[in-house]
Amino acid sequence: MTDALDDxxxxxxxxxxxxVGDLLRAGFSSNYRPEIVMNHIYFTAVIDGAGLAAELATGPGAPRVYEVEPTGDFEDDPNVTDKKFPGNPTRSYRSTEPIRVVREVDDWPRLAPEALQAWRDRLAALLHDERAEIIN
Structure with missing residues (x-):
C-alpha cells in the first residue's frame, strides 16, 4: 500500500x-554506487531533485530528467525521510514496482558549475564514509 501522500x-x-513508455525497474546498479544493486527505483516530486540526481549520476551520457509515473505502490524514501529530514520535504519516494517514463523534461533547472562541484565533493565524501549507507 502506498504510504506516500503525493499526487x-x-x-x-x-x-x-x-x-516514452519505457519502464524503470529495481534490480539494477545504483546511479551513484555502481557496485550496489538497488532493490527499489527512486523518484521525486521535486524537479530540482531529479536534476541534481541526473547531474550526479555516474557513467557516460548527458544528464536527463524524465517525468515518470509509478505503476504500483510506493513509499517515502527512508534515505532522506526522517533519517536526514523530518517528514518528507524533499518529496522523495521509492518503489519495488516499475515506474513508467511519461516524457523527457527539457527545461529543468541546472546548477552553476561551482554548486555542482560542491555537491560532487559532498557525495564523494559520503561514499567514502563507512558510516554512510543506503537503506536498500
Whole structure:
C-alpha cells in the first residue's frame, strides 16, 4: 500500500537515454554506487531533485530528467525521510514496482558549475564514509 501522500507529477534523474513508455525497474546498479544493486527505483516530486540526481549520476551520457509515473505502490524514501529530514520535504519516494517514463523534461533547472562541484565533493565524501549507507 502506498504510504506516500503525493499526487506528483514525479520525476527521475539519470544519464540513461530513455523513451516514452519505457519502464524503470529495481534490480539494477545504483546511479551513484555502481557496485550496489538497488532493490527499489527512486523518484521525486521535486524537479530540482531529479536534476541534481541526473547531474550526479555516474557513467557516460548527458544528464536527463524524465517525468515518470509509478505503476504500483510506493513509499517515502527512508534515505532522506526522517533519517536526514523530518517528514518528507524533499518529496522523495521509492518503489519495488516499475515506474513508467511519461516524457523527457527539457527545461529543468541546472546548477552553476561551482554548486555542482560542491555537491560532487559532498557525495564523494559520503561514499567514502563507512558510516554512510543506503537503506536498500
Amino acid at each position: 506528483g507529477p514525479f520525476f527521475h534523474g539519470t544519464k540513461a537515454d530513455l523513451h
